[in-house]
Amino acid sequence: MEGNRTLLLKQSEVESLIDLSDVNRLVDLTFHGMGEGTVKNPPKVSLDLGETGNWPHYEGFMNAMPAYIGSLDVAGLKWVGGFEGEREAAGLPYITAMILLVNPHLGTFLSVMDGAYISNVRTGAQVAQAIRYLFRKDHITLGLYGAGMQARKTVRAVADAVHIDCLHVWNHREETAQQFKEDMAEVVHGEIIVHEVSDQAGPCQAEVVVTLTPAQEPLIRREWVQPGTVIFPMGSYQEIDDALILEADQIIVDHPEQALHRGALKKLHTNGQITLDDIDGTLGELSLKETGLANIDKQITLCIPIGTGAMDVSVAYEVYRKAKEAGVGEYFDFVG
Incomplete structure (x- = not known):
């Protein structure tokens, strides 16, 4: 028995213990739990450390993301942030994160x-599982x-x-996108097309469009998007x-309250133009259905999995x- 001892795991150890199939499976399991009501996931709490240009001017933020997973009977917290400024100058990656797991009985x-590694892989897995739920193909x-x-x-x-x-x-530096194409050739068995920087609308011809950038100005305009497209603004x-947000036919999110306060919907929600009434469903609800989203091939759909602590806790528990x-x-006794 470990007693009060806590198992400490560094990033390389975490990476060695989990693979993408595990992560996809656990994200699917957690979405099911959210749909069934066996997951507790309060909205994340954000600490602004200069991300928005306010004091203190450290060009960063930290989020506290707690959750309880009923099917695994474990609780936990991810403490995660992103920093530019001094962290970038020190050559450190933008994201910094720790996950703490708690025995909910004791x-x-x-x-x-x-x-950090779990944050990256579970974000991708959220998109993957959402695509499965939406299309069922x-x-x-x-x-x-x-x-x-x-x-x-x-x-x-x-x-x-x-x-x-x-x-x-599409990437704002085309050479980076060309390198991406080379790196992903072993993963993507279909064609990979790199669009020139001037062809910013290019990716919008796909069924699923995902934005994964730090951009603070819109990259996609409404007139580029045709019915039958699902947009993931991540x-x-x-x-x-x-x-594009206001004219979307349906908006699907992972966590309604949280999705309104960060990311694509934040500004319009702050202005009173988007409310909870505009959310048409959740990925947890869709995960329980055997069919995809109705009329998805005739409508414009926004899908916003903003990220929940439940996903991190589920994956972290499998790593543990x-x-x-x-x-x-290594085990450490914090109590002594």
């Missing part, structure tokens, strides 16, 4: 582990804005769940224009379980 801390065409680390994780997760017939890529700011089996990590 309140003892089971594990503390790096959370095994192949799609995919349009992508962004060609960084998160884009790579997302494409890998989607390719693990469905066949990508064609991948359209950035922390607003990567699509107001008209595998670490114990493999004897990976």
Whole structure:
């Protein structure tokens, strides 16, 4: 018995213990739990450390994301943030994160582990599972804005769940997108098309369009998007224009209250133009259905999985379980 001892796991150990198929399976399990009501997931609490230009001027933020997963009987918290400024100058990645797992019976801390890798892979898995729920078919065409680390994780997760017939890529630096094409050739068995910087509308010809950028100005305009398109605006700011949001036929989210306060919907919600009444459903609800979203081929759909602590806790618990089996990590007694 570990008693009060807590298992400490570093990023390389976390990476060695989990694969994309595991993550896709656990994200699916967690969405089902959210649909069934066996997951508790309060909205994330944000600490502004200069992200919006206000004091203190550290160009960053931290989010606290707690959750309880009934099917796994575990509670936890991800403490995650993004920083530019001094962190960028130090050569550190934008995202920083830790995940703490708690025994919900005793309140003892089971594990503390790096959370950056889990954050990246579960974000991609959320898109992958959402595509499955929305379409209920095994192949799609995919349009992508962004060609960084998160884009790579997302494409890998989607390719693990469905066949990508064609991948359209746009990035503000075309050379980065060309390198992305080379790197993803082993993952995407369909055609990969890199659009020139001047062809910003190019990826919008796909069935599914995903934005994975730090852009603070809209990348996609309403007139580029045709009925039958599903848009995933995954950035922390607003990567699509107001008209596209306001004229969308349906809006699907992972967590209604949370989705209104960060990302694509935040500004319009603050202005009173988008409310809870404008949310048409959740991914948890869709995960329980055997058919895809009605009229998806005739309408414009926004799908916004803003990210929940429940996904992180579920994946982290699997890492913890595998670490114990493999004897990976170090135990520490914080209580003494």
